[in-house]
Amino acid sequence: MAGGIRDTDDLADNHEINVTPFIDVMLVLLIIFMVAAPLATVDVNVDLPVSNATQAERPEQPVYVSVRPDLSLAVGDDDVAPGALAAALTAATGGDREQRIFLRADRAVAYGDLMGVMNTLRDTGYLKIALVGLDAVQAPPEAAPVPAAGAAP
Numbered sequence: 001m002a003g004g005i006r007d008t009d010d011l012a013d014n015h016e017i018n019v020t021p022f023i024d025v026m027l028v029l030l031i032i033f034m035v036a037a038p039l040a041t042v043d044v045n046v047d048l049p050v051s052n053a054t055q056a057e058r059p060e061q062p063v064y065v066s067v068r069p070d071l072s073l074a075v076g077d078d079d080v081a082p083g084a085l086a087a088a089l090t091a092a093t094g095g096d097r098e099q100r101i102f103l104r105a106d107r108a109v110a111y112g113d114l115m116g117v118m119n120t121l122r123d124t125g126y127l128k129i130a131l132v133g134l135d136a137v138q139a140p141p142e143a144a145p146v147p148a149a150g151a152a153p
Contacts (some may be wrong), residue, residue, distance in 0.1 A: 015090040059100070064091045064132070067105040067117055085117075097125040104132035 065085070066074040075088040092100045101121055105114050119143045121129055 015105040054057050062102050063089070063099060064102045064104060065089070065117070065121070067103070067109050067114060069106045071109065071113055073117070082120075085120055089121075089124060089126060099126075099129065100128040100130055101126050102130050105134075 064074075064076055068074070073082060073085055075085070075092050080088040080090065089101065093101075103114075103118065103121070105117075118129060
């Protein structure tokens with residue numbers, strides 16, 4: 001017979017996984033992440049330039065929302081409970097949600113607390129919020145230390 005069927009196979013089955021390509025892929029991914037990870041950080045020291053922009057005109061009757069160090073709120077000169085901020089702003093602006101609100105906060109107020117007040121303003125419909133700060137023309141000179149009583153000069 002010319003074409004017989006062979007019962008024995010010369011090639012043995014190999015049931016082992018070849019891990020060399022897997023290791024190569026993992027090493028390439030490791031290198032990519034090692035290069036990309038430092039680029040994703042936000043801790044970059046930046047020396048921001050000073051703004052020379054002209055100051056915007058203030059309206060004749062600006063609406064100020066003040067945040068005191070104890071986190072109490074005031075609209076203009078009137079104290080306001082945190083839950084009554086929307087009603088006080090509606091009364092101060094005449095219901096005009098397009099009017100700019102000037103937000104000023106004490107230096108001791110935490111950033112998260114200030115953002116909470118800004119979120120409250122946005123939730124009530126006031127989207128034009130201006131942050132108020134001091135002009136950085138010149139820092140006041142520090143007072144000379146006063147010598148203690150009975151201290152030798």
